[in-house]
Amino acid sequence: MTLIANLVSLHQVDTQARALRSRLEAAERHKTLQERQATQLQTRTDEVRAQIRHHQSAAANHEAESGSVDARVEALRGQLNASTNPRQYSAILAEMKTLQTKRDEIDELALAQLQKAEELQSKLTEIEQQAAERAKVVDSAKSEFNTCRGEVAERLASLEQERTAAAARIPRNELEAFNRAADLYEGEAMAELVTIDARRREYVCGACNMELPAEKYASLASNQDVAVTCTSCHRILFLPQVAATHS
Ligand SMILES: [Zn+2]
Structure with missing residues (x-):
C-alpha cells in the first residue's frame, strides 16, 4: 500500500476509535455531573438539618430557662401567701411581676426559634424531594454509562490495536x-x-x-x-x- 493509502486507513480507524471514546466520555461526563449535583444536594440537606437542630436546641434552652423562672415565681407565690408584712408583700409582688415579664420575653424567644425550625423543616422537605429525584437520575446515568462502557470497551480495544498497527506503517x-x-x-x-x-x-x-x-x-x-x-x-x-x- 502507498503512504497515502496507509494514512487513509489510519484515519478511518482513528476516526472510529475517537467517536467511540467521545461517546463513552459523554456518558461519563453526564454521570459525573449528576453525581456532583447529588452531592451538592446532600450537603445542602445536611446543612439545613444542622440549622434545624440548632434552632430546636436554642428553643429547648429557652424553654428550660422559662421553666426555672416559672418555678421561682411559684416559690414567690408561696412566700406571698404566707407574708403578713405589707412592705414585704409588695416587694414580693413586684419581684413576681418582673420575673413574669422576663418569662414572657423568654417564651417569645423560644417561639421564634421554633418558628425558624419549622420554616426550615418545609425547606428541608423540598430539598429532600429534589435529592430523591436526583438520586434516580444518578442511577440511570450510572447504568447508561455502564451499558455504554460494556458495548464500547471491546470494540474500542480492537480499534486501538488496529490503530497501533496502522500507525506502525507510517514513517x-x-x-x-x-x-x-x-x-x-x-x-x-x-x-x-x-x-x-x-x-x-x-x-x-x-x-x-x-x-x-x-x-x-x-x-x-x-x-x-x-x-x-x-x-x-x-x-x-x-x-x-x-x-x-x-x-
Ligand atoms: Zn485545508
Missing part, C-alpha cells in the same frame, strides 16, 4: 503531522483534495475550502508515497479515489 514525520492535525481538528486529520475545475487547474481543500496550488494536486496525483498537506489548515490531503478504494 515518523508523517505520523507526527497526522497526530498533530488529528488533535487540532478532533480527529479530522485528513481532507480530500477537491478538483473544482481540472482544465483551469483549480483545486480546494475539502475541509477548509481554501484554494490549493496546482502543484499539490500534481504531486499527489503522481506520487502517492509523499504526504501533501493543505496550505491553510495543514490537514493531510488525499485524492477521492484513494478513499474509495480503502473505505
Whole structure:
C-alpha cells in the first residue's frame, strides 16, 4: 500500500476509535455531573438539618430557662401567701411581676426559634424531594454509562490495536503531522483534495475550502508515497479515489 493509502486507513480507524471514546466520555461526563449535583444536594440537606437542630436546641434552652423562672415565681407565690408584712408583700409582688415579664420575653424567644425550625423543616422537605429525584437520575446515568462502557470497551480495544498497527506503517514525520492535525481538528486529520475545475487547474481543500496550488494536486496525483498537506489548515490531503478504494 502507498503512504497515502496507509494514512487513509489510519484515519478511518482513528476516526472510529475517537467517536467511540467521545461517546463513552459523554456518558461519563453526564454521570459525573449528576453525581456532583447529588452531592451538592446532600450537603445542602445536611446543612439545613444542622440549622434545624440548632434552632430546636436554642428553643429547648429557652424553654428550660422559662421553666426555672416559672418555678421561682411559684416559690414567690408561696412566700406571698404566707407574708403578713405589707412592705414585704409588695416587694414580693413586684419581684413576681418582673420575673413574669422576663418569662414572657423568654417564651417569645423560644417561639421564634421554633418558628425558624419549622420554616426550615418545609425547606428541608423540598430539598429532600429534589435529592430523591436526583438520586434516580444518578442511577440511570450510572447504568447508561455502564451499558455504554460494556458495548464500547471491546470494540474500542480492537480499534486501538488496529490503530497501533496502522500507525506502525507510517514513517515518523508523517505520523507526527497526522497526530498533530488529528488533535487540532478532533480527529479530522485528513481532507480530500477537491478538483473544482481540472482544465483551469483549480483545486480546494475539502475541509477548509481554501484554494490549493496546482502543484499539490500534481504531486499527489503522481506520487502517492509523499504526504501533501493543505496550505491553510495543514490537514493531510488525499485524492477521492484513494478513499474509495480503502473505505
Ligand atoms: Zn485545508
